[in-house]
Amino acid sequence: xxxxxxxxxxxxxxxxxxxxxxxxxxxxxxxxxxxxxxxxxxxxxxxxxxxxxxxxxxxxxxxxxxxxxxxxxxxxxxxxxxxxxxxxxxxxxxxxxxxxxxxxxxxxxxxxxxxxxxxxxxxxxxxxxxxxxxxxxxxxxxxxxxxxxxxxxxxxxxxxxxxxxxxxxxxxxxxxxxxxxxxxxxxxxxxxxxxxxxxxxxxxxxxxxxxxxxxxxxxxxxxxxxxxxxxxxxxxxxxxxxxxxxxxxxxxxxxxxxxxxxxxxxxxxxxxxxxxxxxxxxxxxxxxxxxxxxxxxxxxxxxxxxxxxxxxxxxxxxxxxxxxxxxxxxxxxxxxxxxxxxxxxxxxxxxxxxxxxxxxxxxxxxxxx
Numbered sequence: 001x002x003x004x005x006x007x008x009x010x011x012x013x014x015x016x017x018x019x020x021x022x023x024x025x026x027x028x029x030x031x032x033x034x035x036x037x038x039x040x041x042x043x044x045x046x047x048x049x050x051x052x053x054x055x056x057x058x059x060x061x062x063x064x065x066x067x068x069x070x071x072x073x074x075x076x077x078x079x080x081x082x083x084x085x086x087x088x089x090x091x092x093x094x095x096x097x098x099x100x101x102x103x104x105x106x107x108x109x110x111x112x113x114x115x116x117x118x119x120x121x122x123x124x125x126x127x128x129x130x131x132x133x134x135x136x137x138x139x140x141x142x143x144x145x146x147x148x149x150x151x152x153x154x155x156x157x158x159x160x161x162x163x164x165x166x167x168x169x170x171x172x173x174x175x176x177x178x179x180x181x182x183x184x185x186x187x188x189x190x191x192x193x194x195x196x197x198x199x200x201x202x203x204x205x206x207x208x209x210x211x212x213x214x215x216x217x218x219x220x221x222x223x224x225x226x227x228x229x230x231x232x233x234x235x236x237x238x239x240x241x242x243x244x245x246x247x248x249x250x251x252x253x254x255x256x257x258x259x260x261x262x263x264x265x266x267x268x269x270x271x272x273x274x275x276x277x278x279x280x281x282x283x284x285x286x287x288x289x290x291x292x293x294x295x296x297x298x299x300x301x302x303x304x305x306x307x308x309x310x311x312x313x314x315x316x317x318x319x320x321x322x323x324x325x326x327x328x329x330x331x332x333x334x335x336x337x338x339x340x341x342x343x344x345x346x347x348x349x350x351x352x353x354x355x356x357x358x359x360x361x362x363x364x365x366x367x368x369x
Contacts, residue, residue: 024111025064030132034115036063036080036088039126045085046125056155056173056206059119063087063129064112067102078102080127082119087127101136122155154243154251154288155202168198176206181218184210197235197242204232208255226262229255236282249288253279257292260299269306276300 039046050057063082071077076099078090090098105113117129133139158170172190176183187207194200211218211225218224232255243250256279263272276296287293336343337357344357354361 025062025114026105026109026111027062027114027116028105028131028135029116030130030135032131032133034117034129034131035091035094036117036127036129037091038088040124042085042087043125045082045087046119046127049083049085049087050119050125056122057120057125058174061117061119061127062114063117063127064114065090065098065102066112067099067106080129082127087119097138098136101138104137105135120155122153153205153254154247155205158198158202158246168196170199170202172199173202173206180210180214184214197238198246200235201232201239201242204228204235205254208232208258212258222262226259229259233278240282244286247288248286250283250286252287252289252292253282255279256282256296257299260296260303264299264303269303273300273303273307276303 049061050059061082063080066079066081068077068079074092074095076092076096078095078099079086080088080090089095102113115129115131117127119125119127158168176186184207187203187210191200191203191207194203207228208225211221211228214221215225236253240250256275259275260272260279263269263275276299279296280293280300283293283296334343334345335354335357337360338355339360340357342357346354
């Protein structure tokens, strides 16, 4: 093992549970991802680290790995710390493999071992680290874990591998204005020129979210939201191929659920059914989250039930309309001709009222009053 490229630096924290009170850290480099789990238990710490920022977050960090000394649940436990706060731990299997190498690195450098990484996410923040497995005495990099339903929208995963995947570039996310109107305008500009499907998918995703948030402030926001969703769907076959190439699965696609809800609220169950079935077709058998497909399937079933009742509803409405028409047939109204000025009677009916009397409409001379 060579000296750590990042050198040895003071640590920003100390915790006696971890590795004997080591107060310094040695930063190692690498480009292979190292999985971190358990972040859901440390969301408060992650929010503190990222400054409480709302919306999409991407923050470069240096994390330290600590071989815990007294973990009663896992004697091989390795915790992950950022800025003096615990943010997660390595998966149990990985901890067992990495612990001997980590202990040796800590002994050699008399320091905690630091790795570069990022904190990314929106509603839920995650931690992604980069390393060289050979530094830990592991000859080959561990195979990436299969997606078992943990992938959500895919944005966090895409951001975490942005630096090592040249097929797309999500740096535009960090340049979006905080002002909603300016961000919406910027996203429209980006979509005009961006060819990459991964980038375009997330641009559509951000534009839809921005328009929906603006629905109470901008009267046209919801109609614009609907149109952007249709445009998004129009390119979804291309996006799907990109998802399968990158992840082998299709992430959660919020567009289809949102449009189902929109059309359902508008009482257009036929359109709602179309969006549900379209989403199911896009997912096919490759959904990262089976519950996303189950949700659409349940909605589709509900919409079909509503549509099956519609013939009966239409008959009732038709009958009611007929009764209204019969009642109106016995009512006459007195109108004044805008051409000759004479009054004339007509039976009240639906539609626009005539502005001219029958004689003027047909060219005959009006009768004397």
